[in-house]
Amino acid sequence: QKEVEQNSGPLSVPEGAIASLNCTYSDRGSQSFFWYRQYSGKSPELIMSIYSNGDKEDGRFTAQLNKASQYVSLLIRDSQPSDSATYLCASQYSSASKIIFGSGTRLSIRP
Amino acid sequence: NAGVTQTPKFQVLKTGQSMTLQCAQDMNHNSMYWYRQDPGMGLRLIYYSASEGTTDKGEVPNGYNVSRLNKREFSLRLESAAPSQTSVYFCASSARGGEAQYFGPGTRLTVT
Numbered sequence: 001q002k003e004v005e006q007n008s009g010p011l012s013v014p015e016g017a018i019a020s021l022n023c024t025y026s027d028r029g030s031q032s033f034f035w036y037r038q039y040s041g042k043s044p045e046l047i048m049s050i051y052s053n054g055d056k057e058d059g060r061f062t063a064q065l066n067k068a069s070q071y072v073s074l075l076i077r078d079s080q081p082s083d084s085a086t087y088l089c090a091s092q093y094s095s096a097s098k099i100i101f102g103s104g105t106r107l108s109i110r111p
Numbered sequence: 112n113a114g115v116t117q118t119p120k121f122q123v124l125k126t127g128q129s130m131t132l133q134c135a136q137d138m139n140h141n142s143m144y145w146y147r148q149d150p151g152m153g154l155r156l157i158y159y160s161a162s163e164g165t166t167d168k169g170e171v172p173n174g175y176n177v178s179r180l181n182k183r184e185f186s187l188r189l190e191s192a193a194p195s196q197t198s199v200y201f202c203a204s205s206a207r208g209g210e211a212q213y214f215g216p217g218t219r220l221t222v223t
Binding site for chain 1: 156159167201213
């Protein structure tokens, strides 16, 4: 069974600090990885895609991918209360027409 | 450009009733998906359509049917609703299978 694993949290981070969210995946053939943010009562919203080993930055967000360790992370710099949400990690099944989601990490930014 | 739209937003059914959830996308995407999300369970794939004219089962297909009506529209039907189908249902689309998915606002379904 191909899986994407995340710590469910909650992860509590003070405002202005760096929030670090982690994810591991079991399918060594996965090529594409995604981070989604989901506010309570809302639908998931894509915030980052990453396909190559290393870091990818977009504003306050940095995605990191290490295919050798089968590990994906999301860093949120200068965390704001508006970043409080559940963050879902997802990866593509190798050669498949779908992606698999982790169960999400709940992040809480405390003022 | 509305993205992915879903109707209805809320629905209450009695056990045994049937209904169809509608989904449409205006992004010219090839692939479409139906998920359900229950507390503590994450997103579970019900059915997907990699391209117009094809549909495939996902992780939890029992009790559901789908129709890919055309490239834009993908509907989910509950033939005989059960309380276990109480959930939030999300439709999503992607340019091609395995690529980033974009979600609709969801349908909150309660079966009593």
